[in-house]
Amino acid sequence: MSDTESERQLKLHNILKELDEEERDLLSKVIKAEQQKLHMKQPRNINEDLWKVLVETIR
Amino acid sequence: MIFEQMTLCDFRQFAGKQTIHFAVDGRKNVTVIHGFNGSGKTALLNAFTWVLYNDFSPDFEASDRLENESAFSALQPGERLRTSVEVVFRDSERKYTAERFIEVEKDENGTRRVVTPTSVSLLYVDESGEQVEAKGPHNPDETLQRMLPKRLCPFFFFNGERIERLASAQAYQEIAAGVRTLLDIELFDRAVSHLEGELSRRLRQEIESHTGDEGRRLLGERAKIDEQLDDKVKEQEQHERNVAALEEERDSIDAKLDTMSGLALLLTQRKEAEKREIEIKTGIRGRRQDLAREISRNGYLWLVPDVLDSARAVLDSARERGKLPSMFRLQFIEDLLESKRCICGADLAAGSNGYKQVESLKSQTYSDELQDAVNRTSGAIGILKRRIEESQTDVDRLQILRDELRTKKTEIEEELSELSNKIGDREHGEDPVKLENRRRKIESEIVNLREVRIPKAKSEATDLREKLQQLDRDIRNVERADAQGQLAQRRLAAVENVTRALSRIRQLRHAELRDDLSHQLEDVWGRIAIKDYAARLDNEFRLQLTKQIDGEAMPVRGASTGEKQVLSLAFVGALGAKARDTYEKAKNSATSIFRGGLYPLVIDSAFGNLEVEYRREVARWMPTLAPQVIIMVSESQWRQEVEQELLSRIGSEWVMRLETTKNRSRSISLRNREYSYVMASDDGAERTTFVEVEID
Numbered sequence: 001m002s003d004t005e006s007e008r009q010l011k012l013h014n015i016l017k018e019l020d021e022e023e024r025d026l027l028s029k030v031i032k033a034e035q036q037k038l039h040m041k042q043p044r045n046i047n048e049d050l051w052k053v054l055v056e057t058i059r
Numbered sequence: 060m061i062f063e064q065m066t067l068c069d070f071r072q073f074a075g076k077q078t079i080h081f082a083v084d085g086r087k088n089v090t091v092i093h094g095f096n097g098s099g100k101t102a103l104l105n106a107f108t109w110v111l112y113n114d115f116s117p118d119f120e121a122s123d124r125l126e127n128e129s130a131f132s133a134l135q136p137g138e139r140l141r142t143s144v145e146v147v148f149r150d151s152e153r154k155y156t157a158e159r160f161i162e163v164e165k166d167e168n169g170t171r172r173v174v175t176p177t178s179v180s181l182l183y184v185d186e187s188g189e190q191v192e193a194k195g196p197h198n199p200d201e202t203l204q205r206m207l208p209k210r211l212c213p214f215f216f217f218n219g220e221r222i223e224r225l226a227s228a229q230a231y232q233e234i235a236a237g238v239r240t241l242l243d244i245e246l247f248d249r250a251v252s253h254l255e256g257e258l259s260r261r262l263r264q265e266i267e268s269h270t271g272d273e274g275r276r277l278l279g280e281r282a283k284i285d286e287q288l289d290d291k292v293k294e295q296e297q298h299e300r301n302v303a304a305l306e307e308e309r310d311s312i313d314a315k316l317d318t319m320s321g322l323a324l325l326l327t328q329r330k331e332a333e334k335r336e337i338e339i340k341t342g343i344r345g346r347r348q349d350l351a352r353e354i355s356r357n358g359y360l361w362l363v364p365d366v367l368d369s370a371r372a373v374l375d376s377a378r379e380r381g382k383l384p385s386m387f388r389l390q391f392i393e394d395l396l397e398s399k400r401c402i403c404g405a406d407l408a409a410g411s412n413g414y415k416q417v418e419s420l421k422s423q424t425y426s427d428e429l430q431d432a433v434n435r436t437s438g439a440i441g442i443l444k445r446r447i448e449e450s451q452t453d454v455d456r457l458q459i460l461r462d463e464l465r466t467k468k469t470e471i472e473e474e475l476s477e478l479s480n481k482i483g484d485r486e487h488g489e490d491p492v493k494l495e496n497r498r499r500k501i502e503s504e505i506v507n508l509r510e511v512r513i514p515k516a517k518s519e520a521t522d523l524r525e526k527l528q529q530l531d532r533d534i535r536n537v538e539r540a541d542a543q544g545q546l547a548q549r550r551l552a553a554v555e556n557v558t559r560a561l562s563r564i565r566q567l568r569h570a571e572l573r574d575d576l577s578h579q580l581e582d583v584w585g586r587i588a589i590k591d592y593a594a595r596l597d598n599e600f601r602l603q604l605t606k607q608i609d610g611e612a613m614p615v616r617g618a619s620t621g622e623k624q625v626l627s628l629a630f631v632g633a634l635g636a637k638a639r640d641t642y643e644k645a646k647n648s649a650t651s652i653f654r655g656g657l658y659p660l661v662i663d664s665a666f667g668n669l670e671v672e673y674r675r676e677v678a679r680w681m682p683t684l685a686p687q688v689i690i691m692v693s694e695s696q697w698r699q700e701v702e703q704e705l706l707s708r709i710g711s712e713w714v715m716r717l718e719t720t721k722n723r724s725r726s727i728s729l730r731n732r733e734y735s736y737v738m739a740s741d742d743g744a745e746r747t748t749f750v751e752v753e754i755d
Contacts (some may be wrong), residue, residue: 039204
C-alpha cells in the first residue's frame with residue numbers, strides 16, 4: 001500500500017524537523033549547489049562549492 | 060522544454076532554409092509529420108539531438124556529413140556552405156533560441172573541408188522582449204544540458220520501432236539512470252556521495268591535526284575500513300552484473316534450443332518445471348519469513364514457562380494461606396477510621412478498642428496498585444501459557460510446511476536435472492549437448508552468485524558500515540580538541556546529520572517514484588494489453604511484465620517485440636507524466652525540494668509495427684501523458700485507427716514532400732485534401748520540403 005500525498009509530506013516534514021536550523025540551512029544550500037551542476041557528468045569543483053557552503057553556514 | 064519551431068538550413072535532405080512550427084496548445088498538443096521512406100524522418104529526429112546535444116541516434120548514418128549534398132555540389136571552389144538547425148523553445152517560462160551550425164568549404168580540388176567546426180549559440184528573450192545571449196556561469200551546451208540532460212535523450216527523442224530495447228534485461232541501468240536524473244534521485248545520490256566523501260575526509264583531517272595521537276589513530280583505522288567497504292561494494296556490483304550477463308546468455312541458449320527439432324516437448328516440460336521451482340522457492344522464502352515473524356513476536360515466551368509456573372505457584376500458595384485476595388481495601392479501612400464510626404454503627408474513637416481492632420486490619424490489606432498487579436498477573440499467566448502453546452503449534456506447522464516445500468524443491472531439482480540430461484543427450488546431435496552443458500554451468504553459477512556470494516558480500520558490507528559509523532562517533536567525540544578542532548567536530552556532526560537526512564529523503568523519493576511509476580505503468584498497460592499480463596517496475600527500476608501464477612506475480616519470459624514496444628512506450632509516458640506532475644507541484648510550492656519538468660516526446664515511426672489494437676490505444680493515451688508530442692510517420696503507420704484517435708489532438712500537421720530524381724509521383728490524402736508526397740525533381744536534385752497541412 002503506497003503512501004498518500006499528505007503522508008509523504010508528513011514524512012518529509014518529520015525528517016527536516018529532526019535537523020536544527022543551521023543544519024536545515026546547510027541541507028537546502030547543498031541541494032542548490034548540487035542542482036547547479038547536475039547536468040555535468042563529473043561536476044567540476046563541486047567539493048569546493050560544498051566546502052564554501054559548509055564554512056559559511058556552520059561557524 | 061516545449062518546442063515552438065525549428066528552422067533547418069541545408070541540413071541533409073532539407074535544401075535551403077525551411078521552418079516547421081510545432082503544436083504548443085495544451086489540448087491540441089500533437090504535431091504529426093508525414094514522410095515517405097527516405098524523406099528525412101530520421102534526419103529530422105537527429106536535427107533535434109544535434110542542435111541540443113551535438114549527438115545522433117545510432118541509426119543515423121554518415122553523421123559527419125550534415126550538409127545538403129546538392130547545395131554542396133553547387134558550390135564553386137573556394138565557396139562556403141553553412142549548415143544549421145535552429146530551434147525555438149520555452150523552458151521555465153522563458154523563450155530560447157538555440158542554433159547549432161557547421162561551415163564547410165569546397166577547396167580548389169573540389170574536396171570538402173570543415174572551416175568552422177560545430178558551434179552552438181543560445182539566446183533568450185528578456186523582460187523587455189529583446190533577444191539576448193544566454194550568459195552566465197555556463198556555456199550554451201551546459202545550459203541546454205541543464206534544461207534537458209543528454210542522458211535523458213533516449214527517453215524523449217527515439218525511434219518507436221526500436222524502443223522495445225528499454226524492456227530488455229540489459230536496459231535497466233539506463234532506465235535507472237534516466238529515472239534518477241529526471242526525477243531528482245541523482246541529485247540526492249550525488250549530494251550524499253560528496254558529503255560522505257571529500258567533505259567529510261577534509262573535516263576528519265582537520266580534526267586529526269587538532270586532536271593529537273588519538274585523532275590520528277582513529278582516522279587511520281577509518282581509512283582502512285573505508286577502503287575495505289569500497290572493495291566489498293564493488294565486489295557485490297560485479298556479482299550483480301555477472302548474474303545479468305549470465306541470465307542473458309541462458310536466455311539466448313534457450314532461444315537457440317527452441318529452434319531445434321525434437322526438443323519441443325522437453326523444453327516445454329522444463330519451462331513448466333522451472334516455473335514450479337520459482338514458486339517453491341518463493342514459498343520457502345515466505346515460510347522462512349513467517350517463522351522469523353512468529354519467533355520475533357512470541358519466541359521470548361518459550362524461554363519463560365518456568366518463571367510463569369513459579370509465579371502461579373506463589374500466587375496459589377498465597378491464596379491457600381488466605382493472604383490473597385484481601386478481604387478489605389486499604390482505602391475502606393482508612394475511611395472508617397477517619398469517620399470514627401464502624402459499618403456496624405460502633406463508635407471508633409481514637410485509642411478505643413474498636414479503633415485498635417479496625418486499625419489492625421490494615422496489615423491484612425495491600426495497596427490498590429498491588430491488588431491490581433496481582434489480578435493482572437493472575438489473568439496474564441493463563442494468557443501467556445496459552446500463547447506459548449499456540450506459538451509452538453504455529454512454529455511446528457510452519458516448519459512442516461517449509462520442510463514439505465524443501466522436499467518438493469529437491470524433487471523438482473532432480474526433475475530439472477533429468478530433463479537437462481535428456482535435452483543434452485547425444486541422440487539430439489552435438490549442438491544441444493554443448494548448449495546444454497553450457498546452460499548447466501550458467502545455472503550453477505547463477506545459483507552460487509545469487510544465494511552465496513551476493514548475500515555474503517552484502518552482509519560483510521553491512522558489518523563494515525557499522526564499524527565506520529562507530530568510528531565516526533568516536534572521531535566526533537575525541538576529547539582534547541582545540542577551538543579549531545571543536546569547530547571541525549561540530550561541522551562534521553552537521554554534515555553527518557544532513558547526509559542522513561538526504562539519504563532518508565532519497566529513500567522516500569525512491570519509494571514514491573517506484574510506486575507512482577508502477578501505478579501509471581499498470582494503468583496504461585492495463586488499458587492497452589490484450590494478454591492478462593501486468594506491467595511493473597521493480598525496486599531496481601527493471602521494467603517487467605508479470606503473470607499471476609497461483610497468486611504469485613511471476614515474470615513473463617519471451618514477451619513479443621510488440622508487447623515490449625508498448626511496455627517501453629508506456630514507461631516513457633509514465634516517466635514524462637511523473638516529471639510533469641512534480642513540476643506542477645513545485646510551481647505551486649516555494650519550498651519544494653523536487654523540481655521535475657515539462658518534457659516533449661519526439662518519436663520517429665511512433666507506431667512501428669504494432670497491431671491495430673495497440674496502435675489505437677497508444678494513439679489514445681500518448682497525447683495525455685506528455686505536454687507536447689511530435690511524431691513522424693510513414694503512410695503505412697498513419698492508419699485509420701491512429702488518425703481517428705489523434706485527430707482532435709493535432710495542433711500542427713506537415714507533409715515532408717520528397718523530390719526524387721526518378722520519375723515517380725504520388726500523393727497522400729489528409730483531411731479530405733490531397734498533398735503531394737513524392738514528386739519528380741525538376742532540377743535533378745533530391746530534396747525534401749515541408750508542406751503545412753491545412754487544419755480546419
